[in-house]
Amino acid sequence: DTEVTQTPKHLVMGMTNKKSLKCEQHMGHRAMYWYKQKAKKPPELMFVYSYEKLSINESVPSRFSPECPNSSLLNLHLHALQPEDSALYLCASQDRGRSTEAFFGQGTRLTVV
Amino acid sequence: AQSVSQHNHHVILSEAASLELGCNYSYGGTVNLFWYVQYPGQHLQLLLKYFSGDPLVKGIKGFEAEFIKSKFSFNLRKPSVQWSDTAEYFCAAPSAAGNKLTFGGGTRVLVKP
Numbered sequence: 001d002t003e004v005t006q007t008p009k010h011l012v013m014g015m016t017n018k019k020s021l022k023c024e025q026h027m028g029h030r031a032m033y034w035y036k037q038k039a040k041k042p043p044e045l046m047f048v049y050s051y052e053k054l055s056i057n058e059s060v061p062s063r064f065s066p067e068c069p070n071s072s073l074l075n076l077h078l079h080a081l082q083p084e085d086s087a088l089y090l091c092a093s094q095d096r097g098r099s100t101e102a103f104f105g106q107g108t109r110l111t112v113v
Numbered sequence: 114a115q116s117v118s119q120h121n122h123h124v125i126l127s128e129a130a131s132l133e134l135g136c137n138y139s140y141g142g143t144v145n146l147f148w149y150v151q152y153p154g155q156h157l158q159l160l161l162k163y164f165s166g167d168p169l170v171k172g173i174k175g176f177e178a179e180f181i182k183s184k185f186s187f188n189l190r191k192p193s194v195q196w197s198d199t200a201e202y203f204c205a206a207p208s209a210a211g212n213k214l215t216f217g218g219g220t221r222v223l224v225k226p
Binding site for chain 1: 132149157162214216218219221
């Protein structure tokens with residue numbers, strides 16, 4: 001199984017809502033990532049988890065809260081988002097080492113209204 | 114810090130034409146480089162990667178890339194494109210620690226039938 005599964009595929013939420021994005025992989029990868037991708041732009045790194053510990057936070061606003069409950073799961077909790085947070089949110093996982101590629105999920109297309 | 118740049122933002126070509134997309138990187142140490150493709154509505158998929166050895170790398174779907182250390186380049190090529198190659202193509206490189214993947218700005222390729 002070489003898949004990274006993200007749910008939901010689409011999400012519309014209001015600015016006062018709380019929602020969560022989920023990501024799952026069963027490849028035994030110990031590094032997991034959240035990226036944000038705006039239209040016609042490359043993915044931008046948000047968070048990195050390594051061995052279930054947050055290792056990188058790219059100065060992401062606190063209205064985005066990541067969580068790694070176990071080595072296969074990665075969540076992104078959303079609260080009080082702004083319309084400009086609307087984007088495609090991508091999860092990725094990677095085996096350890098610089099020469100290994102990251103595997104990406106299909107993403108959650110988020111619209112904040 | 115590692116940076117990656119792609120020369121072309123948009124490329125339009127006809128079927129059977131040859132394709133070459135430019136990518137330049139900045140890191141001078143051990144180099145690992147990737148080309149990812151994102152078909153419309155789909156997730157990022159790895160086309161090919163370079164981490165050592167033969168500088169001419171063969172990937173999936175008839176793509177290849179050549180690593181030229183003296184030019185800090187890793188250009189993607191395909192001798193004869195098909196309509197199904199319409200996609201966005203991203204060059205990427207990991208950080209020195211291997212825990213962050215930096216993407217180039219992407220090149221949107223449209224192949225006209």
